Amino acid sequence: MPRLAVVVTAVILLLASCTAPDEEDLPELSDAGGVGPFTFATGRDTTGYLQPLLDAWNREHPAERVTLIELPEAADEQRAQVVANLQARSDEYDVIGLDVVWTAEFADAGWIIPLERELFPLNRFLPTVVDTAVYRDRLWAVPYTSNAGLLYYRKDLLEKEGLSPPKTWAELRKQATKLSAKYDIGGYAGQFLAYEGLTVNFAEAVHSAGGQILSPDGTRVTMNADRAVAGLDFLVRGLREGWIPQESLSYKEEESRLAFQEGRLAFARNWLHGYGPATLSPVAGKFAVTRLPGLDGPGSSSLGGVNLGISAYSKRQKSALEFIRYFTGLDNQRRVLTEGSFPPVWAELYDAPDLIKRFPYLPVLKQSLLSATPRPASVDYNQVSLVIANAVSRALTPPFAEPSSDVVASLKAGLSEITRHR
Known part of the structure; x- marks a missing residue:
């Protein structure tokens, strides 16, 4: 049985065992209660900025102290730990840091509670970021980074x-080929290991070719074959021609970050977390960032980040709500950028002259965020990502025997099997 078929079969069996709660079964915040000490479960803080912000809350709220529960650094490991907790209906987690692609799944499962939009200044947030916290026209979390x-x-x-920095794939190909040969370095790399990062890179390629993967509600495959083939061919061609080095097939975020900052790449796709370390590396003062290129002009990035949700099983939901309002406020959002080096969600911070002087990438980052496209919104996102990464990895692996059109056709079939069960 082909490898993709095995993956799809396993996914279908898993979906068959899952049932979504009815709308009336989902808890409302007005029914929630509980004030007192609570917990905040989120991915590991690698910069050390988070605890001082929590300490500030604790000084002002001694009866509602927050305790940090650090989850693993990798998103898939975070999800596994959080899902196990919520499936057990544990009240250990109160506020949960949610990857932006988890919203539909967690809301549909009834693991987090809906929130009132009026409680948060969402009109001052980046609109594309707010969309990542919405499912079925309801707000289920609050954007944090x-x-x-x-x-x-x-x-x-x-x-x-x-x-000049490339705006199209053709320009990137030409420049990467030239610089790679002349300076004996790799031309371009992203995150091409078969994991969530490859799903992100493929989604960006499809969106940057003007295509889609799933419908906005995640219930239908809307992938245009020509657009998807164009996006996949951009990556396959780079590997076949050599301006994307073969070693990039083992790259995740950290490997690609190190390759660029050590001077082994002319171009690299990565998240913002690679910017700060690069300013302290051999390429300090020698690099800059711009929007991702696309088929006919600037491309479209995938959205990343963390939203804050409240566990449906929390016994301290009122305190959790007040904490989220505090933690996503303007003052803390400024600290998220200045002390944590994470992209904030308040739009006005990207236009502040003092911050632009300190973080010159802000205008480009704002453009990228406003033009970004969410990854496929699906209650079965984890399975969708697995099927995409599996198929794309097969296409990128030498000897490139399978045409991109065949890979896209089998991918569409696999995704249709997932959505058909919803």
């Missing part, structure tokens, strides 16, 4: 060659 894929490039090499 965002993220968008950016194109890191060696501005020193481009200036030497009299080149």
Whole structure:
């Protein structure tokens, strides 16, 4: 049995055992109660900025102290731990840091509670970011940090060659080929190991070719074959021609970050987390970032980031709500950027002159966030991502025997099997 068919069969068996709650079964905040000490479960803080912000809350709210529960750093490991907790109906987690792609799944399962939009200044947030917290026209979490894929490039090499940063795939291909040969470095890389990062890179390629993967509600496959083939061929061609190095097939975020900041790549797709370390690396002062290129012009990034939700099994939901209002406020959002180096969700922070002076990437990042496209919104996102990464990985692996059109056709069939069961 082909590898993709095995994956799809396993996914279908898993979906068959899942049932979504009825709308009336979902808890309302007005029915929730509970004030007192609570917990905040989120991914591991690698910068050390988070605890001081929690300490500030605790000083002002001694009767409602928050305790940090650090989850694993990798998103898939975070999800596994959180899902196990919620499936057991445990009240251990009160506020939960949710990857932006978990909203539909967690809301549909009844694991988090709906929130009143009027309680939060959502009109001052980036609109694309707010959309990641909405499912079936209801708000299920509050955006806390965002993220968008950016194109890191060696501005020193481009200036030497009299080149401007590429806006299209054709320009990227031409420049990456030239710089790779002349300076004996890799041309371009992203995250091409078969995991969530590959799903992100493929989704960006499809969206940057003007295509879609699923309908906005995640219930139908809307993938245009020509657009999807164009996006996949952009990656396959790079590997076949060599301007995307073969070792990038083992890259996740950290491997691609290190390859660029160590001077082994001319161009790299990555999240913002790679910017700060690069300023302290051998390429310090020699690089810059711009929007991802696309088929006919600037492309479309996938959205990343963390939203804050409240567990349906929390016994401290009122305290959890007040904490989220506090933690997503303007002052803390500024600290998210200045102390944590994470993209904030308040739009006005991207236009503040003092912040732009300190973080010169903000205008480009804002453009990328406003033009970004969410990854496929599906209550079965984890299964959707698995099927995409499996199919795309097969296409990118030498000897490239399977035409991109065949890979896309089998991918559409696999995704249709998933959505058909919803």
